[in-house]
Amino acid sequence: MGKTSYSFFPGCSLKASGHENTQSLLKFCDMVDIELQELSDWNCCGSSSAHSVNHDVARDLPLRNISLVPRGQALLIACPSCLIRLKQSYLKLKSDGDLQKKYEQDWGVPFDPTLEIIHFFELFKRIQLKAYIKDPTTRLKGIKVAPYYGCMLSMPPDLRREPSHYGLMEEALSSLGADVISYGYETQCCGTYLSVAKPKLSERVVTQIISRAMDAGAECLVTACAMCHLNLEIRCALKNPIPAFHFSELLSMALGAENQKKWFPKHIVDPLPLLKQRGLLKS
């Protein structure tokens, strides 16, 4: 079977900080016959800062990225925040003729009304995970995971008709043999940049998220966003917090990837003792 290829927008968090997230994501995609081609010369989506203080810049940064997508290819984004920024811009572009004219003038390409912008999670509707593993239900050996979506399931009103991925991590992880824990803080925001400017506020929410997961019996958290992952790791006030994995790391491991050695040393809360104890990693 040939590979399906997508244009891939990594975004700054995956590109320059969450390296282990990118590596495991690429590995996973490769294992399920998906080829990700990094969007050539992509720029930052504007992050939280552009829309906070300068809506013109916030409008134009994503539009340039949209103009770079090769015609006929869908754009895949793994960062929930970048996805919202690009998707919102694209929908605005679609509904605003004047903006289309400006876009074509600015970036010299015709507006493409058929462009598809999808989150990484969307892939799970397009592939059959089980087709790639012989014995899926034994793979994660009953490890107790607390899925953490952060704000990714919260959509602004203009994106309400976009697919919601509620429950996706739970379903995927339990089908791979993990014991999924429910703890009530799955969708609590991690605080994003308050982690820098108001660390106490950030610490409060992060500590709450992790301690609730621990109270519910979780041995680890699994995150959908590289930024959330970082905040969970650096802002938890507990002495011995449980480790957090990127969703892509657990997926790749379940599928039998063997290059984890490069990923886990990048974690601040060391996940190796847990993985060894569970027999998920040879010592």
Place this chain on the structure above:
Amino acid sequence: MIILKKGHGQLAREVQERSGINFNACLHCRTCTNACPFVAGMDYPPNALLRLVQMGMEQEALESSTIWVCVGCNTCCSFCPMAIDIPAVMDSLREKALAAGVKIAEPDIVSFHDEVLKTIEKYGRTHKLEIMMRYKLKKRDFLSDMGVGLKMLKKRKLDLTPSRIKDQKALKKIFKKNKTKLIGNS
């Protein structure tokens, strides 16, 4: 009957126009306030902020900490029964506060946004290490979070060199005509 002063509706009209959001649909049911993860750091809860705008209390709204503490996580507006995009209203208020030159309740947050945008303007992508260094320099605070910073460096969570885009002209196009109007822009 409440008799409102002349010009009372001006702020609401302006913010509505700027954001494109009809927040007069707000029922003040406080669902947003109950959902907000950061209400503890705000002087006015989100629905009260909308109320300030509706009542034309411009200074209170623009000088509030609420507009800066809101990170736009969209929790409020996913729960809002009237589907009001509250974060988009906050965006407009922040811009208005900066343009009006009022007293900013959370200068550190503005300074952070400022540094982020500067690295995007320079490289086309954010450069975390530079953002942090410049932010700390401006604040003259090197000690807090030193441990976290070193841990991140050690674990290679902070790339030393920026990842940059080739098309510098595009960046100029985006930033030149949309010059940021931040206060304390050095």
